[in-house]
Amino acid sequence: MQLKIESMMYGPDGLAHTDDGKAVFVSGGVAGDVVEAHVVEDGKSFSRAQVDQVLEPSPDRVEAPCPFIGICGGCPWAALSRSAQLAAKEENLKGTLARIGKFSPEEVAELVRPIRFAKDAWGYRNKVELAPVRERNGKFHLGMHGRDASQIIRVDSCPLFEKKFPRAVKGVAGALGYLGNSRDLELERVGLRASRRTGALELALWTPTGGFPRAQVARVLADAVPGATSVVRVMTKGERAARKIAGVEALAGEGSWSEKIGAETMRLSAPSFFQVNTKAAELLVELVMDALDPRDDEVAIDLYCGAGTFTLPLARRAAYVAAVEAYGPAVRDLRRNVEIARLEDAVDVIGGDAVREFPDEEADVLVVDPPRAGLAPEAVDLISGTAARDVAYVSCDPATLARDLRRFADAGVFRPVSATPVDLFPQTFHCETVVHLTRA
16 A cells, blocks of 8 residues: 555554555654555554555655664664654654643643753664574574564664774674574673763673683673673573572673763663663753752652662752662662762662652652653552652653653642653654652
């Protein structure tokens, strides 16, 4: 069929309609393209189609600096201009707040602020991961996950990855491919973390517990990637669907990764989460601090605080911060980062679930940065039961954000006054949002 792609969805696909009005999610095109496509899934209310040929390219179509666009899964929007990407992300947030959050068009127009973004559209990622595969002929190699989840794409470099280390991906893939063809390393994945600001480059090998050729792996990787400051092994145990961290051992170097964000220098272990776009993450910190405007006699609560991205700047300005985090490696990193910042007297680190370990302190301001699933209903109730004057909600998923904002609005204690999208993930459909809520 011939289709005109009208807009980009929250996902890798574009949206088109057939002549009779049926929605078609189109893979391989961008908004504004006229394409020839074939149907791969035909449902009652919508269909899915794959582009065979672009008949009339969109004025927003661009040439991406990567030969694997459309094959690798890392940058599904790379053929779309940056300005069109930013506009689409703004519209996706507005549409989700209206559709799922049930906010009126007038409320959405008042809430959503212009999207914020950092300069770099490529070379911004401080982290990439390689996946292992052993082919039918027995050959072992590492690569990137493809658009087709069953595919692993062999690459020598990734233009999204930090440009300070252009040969790191090839070096790691080559060294571990060589070792993997002579013995089974049982690799589950390999992570590379790099910092332009500190010069740190960490290689993390995820494997089950058990024997491992530590010295040989460390030696081969040191030769292949001479800039590496840390090589670690993350040991896991349990069923594949529910792996748990059994430990982290340093094979070479510092044993952790360092990054400078704003005025803070943070140190992180390989399993801990950190935003992949450091420069844009500073925009998140700026928006949170502007929303809360903490004073030096006030108490702050930081839920789902991770290794301390918001905890540390809050502690610089507030009298005291109760920081809650459930993930063990992140809790340990948070304690270490609080010590590095010499803020032990200003931060209470609480390990545990945000609902079960909700702080007893009467908070003046509160920040939440939950995982993609958003807030549990109990968390919304607990936050609404505080005396806090302002809340900053940092979200990586517009659907769960819209659901939670409706819950806050229905509770009647806090009302959203602004929602600012932040483009942490150029070339993809993903987007962070910082919402400022104040007492109703």
